[in-house]
Structures are given as C-alpha cells and as structure tokens.
Amino acid sequence: MRYVDEFRNPELGRVLAGEIVNLVEPGRHYKLMEVCGGHTHSIYKFGIDDLLPENVELVHGPGCPVCVIPMGRVDDGIAMAHQPNVIFTCFGDMMRIPGSDGSLLDAKANGADIRMVYSPLDALRIAKQNPDRDVVFFAIGFETTAPSTALTLKRARVEGVTNFFCMCNHVTIVPPLRALLDSPDLRLDGFIGPGHVSTVVGARPFEFIPADYEKPIVVAGFEPLDVLQAVHMILGQLAEDRCEVENQYTRVVPYEGNLRALEVLSEVFELRPHFEWRGLGFISQSGLRISEAYADFDAERRYEVPGVRVADPKACQCGEVLKGVIKPFECKVFGTACTPERPIGTCMVSSEGACAAYYNYGRFAREREVV
Amino acid sequence: MRPTADLALACEPEHGCITCGDEAVALRVLRVDDERGLALCEDAAGERTTIEIALIDPVEPGDGLLAHAGTAIAAIESAPVGVEPEAVT
Numbered sequence: 001m002r003y004v005d006e007f008r009n010p011e012l013g014r015v016l017a018g019e020i021v022n023l024v025e026p027g028r029h030y031k032l033m034e035v036c037g038g039h040t041h042s043i044y045k046f047g048i049d050d051l052l053p054e055n056v057e058l059v060h061g062p063g064c065p066v067c068v069i070p071m072g073r074v075d076d077g078i079a080m081a082h083q084p085n086v087i088f089t090c091f092g093d094m095m096r097i098p099g100s101d102g103s104l105l106d107a108k109a110n111g112a113d114i115r116m117v118y119s120p121l122d123a124l125r126i127a128k129q130n131p132d133r134d135v136v137f138f139a140i141g142f143e144t145t146a147p148s149t150a151l152t153l154k155r156a157r158v159e160g161v162t163n164f165f166c167m168c169n170h171v172t173i174v175p176p177l178r179a180l181l182d183s184p185d186l187r188l189d190g191f192i193g194p195g196h197v198s199t200v201v202g203a204r205p206f207e208f209i210p211a212d213y214e215k216p217i218v219v220a221g222f223e224p225l226d227v228l229q230a231v232h233m234i235l236g237q238l239a240e241d242r243c244e245v246e247n248q249y250t251r252v253v254p255y256e257g258n259l260r261a262l263e264v265l266s267e268v269f270e271l272r273p274h275f276e277w278r279g280l281g282f283i284s285q286s287g288l289r290i291s292e293a294y295a296d297f298d299a300e301r302r303y304e305v306p307g308v309r310v311a312d313p314k315a316c317q318c319g320e321v322l323k324g325v326i327k328p329f330e331c332k333v334f335g336t337a338c339t340p341e342r343p344i345g346t347c348m349v350s351s352e353g354a355c356a357a358y359y360n361y362g363r364f365a366r367e368r369e370v371v
Numbered sequence: 372m373r374p375t376a377d378l379a380l381a382c383e384p385e386h387g388c389i390t391c392g393d394e395a396v397a398l399r400v401l402r403v404d405d406e407r408g409l410a411l412c413e414d415a416a417g418e419r420t421t422i423e424i425a426l427i428d429p430v431e432p433g434d435g436l437l438a439h440a441g442t443a444i445a446a447i448e449s450a451p452v453g454v455e456p457e458a459v460t
Contacts, residue, residue, distance in 0.1 A: 091440075119441025121423060141440070144395070148442035151423050196395045199437065199445040252437055252445050261426045261444065 007223030008046075016228045017051040023235040030056045031187065032234055033324055035177065036194035037064030038222050040354050044361035046224040052231065059186075059324035060354035062176045062280060063194050065141040066093045067322060067346040067353045070276045071312065073169055074099035076305035077138050080167060081112040083303055087130060088114045089123040090138035093350040098343060100310045104138075120152035120166075127156070127164035136165045136299045143200040146170040146288060147261040150268035153290070153297050165299035168289050170269065173197050174205050175286035176277060181213045185325050190234040192227065193219035195249045200265075202257025203247045210243040221249040268294050276309065278346060279319025318345035321354050328355040328363075335359055395439040397447060398422065400432050410443070412436060 024030065034040055040060045043049055049058055062068050074097050081088035081104065088104070095104045095116060108114040113133075117123045120137050127135035139149040149166060156164045173194060180186060193206055198219045209217045216237035220230035230248045237243060247253055268291055275287025290298035312318060316338070317331040328334050328347065338344040340356050347353035357363075398412035401419070410424045423442040424430045435447040 118420075121421070121441045144444065145440045147426060147444065148423065148440035151425050151442055155423075196437075196439060196444070199395070252447060258426055258444060264426070 007221065007225045009225065012225055013051065013228060016225065016232055020051075020056070020228070020232050020235060021053050023232065023239050024053050024055060025239075026055075028055060030189050030235065030238070031059055032056065032190050032192060032231065033059045033061045033180070033188050034192040034227075035061035035063040035173065036192075036197065037067065037350065037353060037357075038194075038196065039192055039220065039227060040064075040357045042222050042224060042227055044357045044363060046227075047361075048224055048227050051228065056231065056235070058192075058231075059188070060321065060357075061180070061191075061324060062277065062322045063142065063173065063197070064322075064347070064350050064353050065145065065171070066091075066097055066350045067318065068171065068176075068277045068279070069094070069097055069140060069169060069346060070278045071099050071310040072276065072306075072308050074103070075101070075310060076300075076307060077167060078102070078104060078107045078112070079305050080136050080299060080303050081107050081114050083134075085133050086113065086303075087126060087133050087135045088112060088138065089117045089126060089135060090114070091118070091140065092116050094138060094140055096343065096349045097346050120149045121155075124152050124156055124161065124164055127161050128159070131163060134163050134165060134302070136167055136303075138167050138169065140169045142171055142173050142194070142197045143261075143265070144196045146265055146269065147200060147258075150264045153268050153294050154264065156297060157294070162296070164297060165302055166290060166297055167299040168269070170288040171275060171277070172271075172286055172288065173201070174208070175283045176280055177206075177209065179280055179283050180323060181209070181215070183323065185323060188215060188324075189238060190215050190243075191217040192230045192234070193217045193245075195219060195221050195226070195253060198247075198249065198253040198257065200258050200261045203245050203253060203255045204257070206245050210245060214243050216243045216246070218246045218248050219253055221252065267291070277322075278312065279322035313344055316345040318347045318355075321345075321347050328358040331355070395437045395444060397449075398436045398438050398443075400430055400434045400436060402432060403430055410436070412438065 123137040203219045206217045209215050216234050218230040218233045220226050269288040270291045271285045272287040272289050274282045276282050315333045320326040338348050343349045347355035400410045402411040408425045410422050412422045413419050422438050427443045436443040437445040437447050
C-alpha cells in the first residue's frame with residue numbers, strides 16, 4: 001500500500017537500528033518518553049523496542065485521550081445519559097471506561113439511550129433525526145479531535161439545530177508535559193512528540209521543552225520507521241549535546257500547525273482554569289470548555305451533574321503508568337483482575353492505552369516471553 | 372479477526388476506537404460538496420465516509436487527506452489507492 005509500505009521497510013529499519021547502536025554511549029541509560037498512545041501502540045505492534053539497545057528505555061506518556069479521563073467525569077456523563085429525553089452519544093472506547101458505579105456500556109444495558117458514534121458529525125445527524133430529543137455528545141480528545149467538535153458546533157448553529165449539546169472534556173497537550181517535566185518522579189532524556197496533535201498545533205508549542213528544560217523533542221509519525229527515525233534524531237541531539245524541537249513528520253505536520261483549525265478552536269472553546277487528569281491530578285489551563293459564544297450548546301449548562309471527584313480504585317496504578325513511573329506489567333492487577341475484557345483502569349481500555357498495548361502484544365514481563 | 376487499526380474505520384468496543392486512540396486515517400477524496408463543506412472519501416480498504424473539509428479547502432477529487440473524527444486535519448501528498456474518482460456517481 002502506498003504511503004505505508006515505504007515506512008515499514010525492514011531493510012531500512014535494520015540500517016536505522018544499527019545507526020542507533022552507534023549513537024548511544026555505553027554505560028549511559030537513556031529514558032525517552034513517547035507522549036502519544038498511538039506511538040505506544042506502534043512500538044509494541046511492530047516490536048520496535050526489541051530493535052533498540054538495552055540502555056535505551058521507552059516510557060509511555062499521558063497522550064491517550066480516554067486514559068486520562070477521571071472517573072468523576074464518567075459519572076457526570078452517565079448522570080446526563082440517565083436524564084429523561086436524552087440521547088447520549090460518545091466514541092467507542094469511552095463506553096467501556098469504568099466510572100464509580102459502572103461504565104456507559106453498563107448504563108446502556110440499564111436502559112439509558114446511549115449510542116456509539118464515529119464522529120461528532122454522526123451525533124449531529126442523530127440530533128437532526130430526533131428533533132424531540134436532546135442529543136448530548138461526550139467530547140473527548142486532545143487538539144487532534146477538538147477541531148472536529150468545534151466545527152460540528154459551528155455547523156449546528158448554521159443549520160439551526162437547537163437540540164444538540166456537547167459535554168466538553170477536550171484537553172490540551174502542553175500543560176501535562178510541563179507537569180511531567182516538573183515531576184520529581186521522572187527523569188527523562190527526551191520526547192517523541194505527538195504526530196497527529198501536531199498537525200493541528202504544529203511543532204512550535206513544544207519549544208518550551210528545549211528552552212526551559214533543555215530536553216530534545218522530535219515530532220514523529222506512527223509507522224515503524226517514523227518511530228525509529230525519531231529515536232535516532234533524539235539520540236543524535238543528545239550525542240551532539242543539542243536540544244531542540246525537530247520535526248520528523250514533515251510529510252504531515254507544518255511547523256506552525258493548521259492555522260484555520262486553531263482559529264476555530266479559539267472561537268468555540270476557552271480554557272478551563274483547572275481540569276482533572278487521571279494520575280496527574282488537577283492541571284491548570286489544561287482542559288477546554290465551551291465558550292460563551294456557544295453556551296447554548298453546552299451540556300454542562302443545560303444539565304446538573306454530580307461534579308464529584310472520585311478516587312481511582314486502590315488496586316489500579318494507571319496514574320503511575322500514565323506518568324511513566326512504572327511499566328504496565330508492574331501494576332498489581334495487570335493481566336489478572338484488569339484485562340481488556342474487564343478493565344479496572346482506563347489504560348487497559350483503549351487500544352492506545354499502555355496497558356492494553358502491553359497486554360495485546362504479549363508483554364507480560366520485562367523480558368519478552370518466547371513461545 | 373482483529374482488523375488493522377489503520378484500516379478500521381468503525382468505532383467498535385471490541386476492536387478499539389481509532390478516534391479515542393487519536394489516530395488519523397489516510398483517505399482519498401472521491402466527490403466534493405462545496406456548498407455543505409463535505410467530501411465523500413474512501414480509505415485504502417474501500418470503506419467510504421463523509422468528511423468535513425472546512426480546515427483544508429480547496430479539496431478536489433483524487434486529493435489525499437488525513438482525517439480524524441470525521442474531519443480532515445491535513446492534506447497528504449499520496450492518497451490511498453482505491454476506486455478512480457470518475458467511477459463514483
């Protein structure tokens with residue numbers, strides 16, 4: 001398949017892996033964080049970590065949208081879904097994220113009208129098909145997904161749809177990265193930057209990482225050669241004692257991002273003073289809410305929700321996994337009480353969650369099991 | 372069989388959701404509805420979907436788009452090979 005095959009060439013992969021070996025300093029341990037869950041998925045799907053020298057460790061970041069949703073927000077969504085006359089819509093993985101008393105899928109089984117959609121446009125279509133019902137869309141995701149929600153709200157206004165509402169849980173990528181860099185738990189040497197978020201925000205917002213923290217970051221694509229090349233570029237910077245923002249994913253990511261998307265985001269959303277992240281706690285100005293100009297579409301203004309902060313189950317260590325402090329298999333319930341079929345924590349739900357990636361690709365221990 | 376993530380357009384709990392996963396899909400434009408700002412697109416597996424194109428216009432049949440959550444977020448040089456745009460009516 002064009003556009004994919006050239007980035008999965010095994011010969012080139014072996015050449016890159018060889019060059020990476022030549023770049024690392026023996027005796028030095030390198031800890032690189034891939035921010036985005038999509039990279040985590042690629043790394044285990046293609047066995048990229050097996051191609052790296054032992055002293056290059058990849059740790060997994062907080063860039064899986066459903067993984068960082070706190071339980072309290074799930075409970076708020078379920079409360080909204082149980083309101084009379086509401087059709088509640090959300091993306092697929094979100095339905096399985098556990099709240100304090102079950103998931104949206106459980107609420108659906110208990111009679112709530114909850115429907116899975118692929119895009120906010122699908123939710124708007126449902127609203128137009130059901131003019132006598134309120135349709136609430138549970139919006140999640142980073143800057144990759146937020147423009148889609150924003151454009152749908154603009155479309156709803158233009159088309160005069162008055163029964164469409166959005167419960168906004170969109171988050172932004174820079175504040176959690178800063179929180180991680182400020183965390184004493186974690187000492188990182190560099191970042192593989194999120195490719196698809198960067199198609200919208202560009203590479204420029206990551207300039208604070210080399211400027212304030214003197215760490216390299218390379219925005220990367222999701223094919224195996226993309227990830228390997230990003231590792232090569234980070235290690236190259238470290239070998240040359242450089243730290244800067246580099247863009248490996250130039251075929252898709254403009255340095256300045258998609259200016260039209262950024263304009264739409266600033267029209268429809270505004271920053272929340274604080275937003276809670278699973279595992280990371282409250283982070284200032286890290287979440288989006290519907291702006292005053294679009295208040296008519298804000299589900300949180302239309303419906304009362306509990307708004308209660310709910311602590312994660314004691315057994316669940318998603319927080320440590322999301323911060324890259326522990327590997328998924330080091331969690332006490334990984335693969336036993338917590339599996340993709342019966343998840344306890346969010347990281348086991350989404351295919352991009354670090355725990356699900358480890359589980360699905362058979363990484364149950366530090367050493368790879370040979371069958 | 373579990374579909375490969377880059378070909379699975381459906382948001383199904385048992386397969387994992389590409390939207391929740393922040394994944395983008397490469398698509399080829401088949402037909403453009405300028406008035407509504409939408410395009411009918413096709414992925415490499417032949418799956419068709421309607422995509423919001425407000426962030427990328429002008430878009431023409433045959434163009435490659437990277438789409439996420441029903442919205443084109445970037446233009447790409449190489450569109451997935453599928454049905455010729457002219458064949459779509």
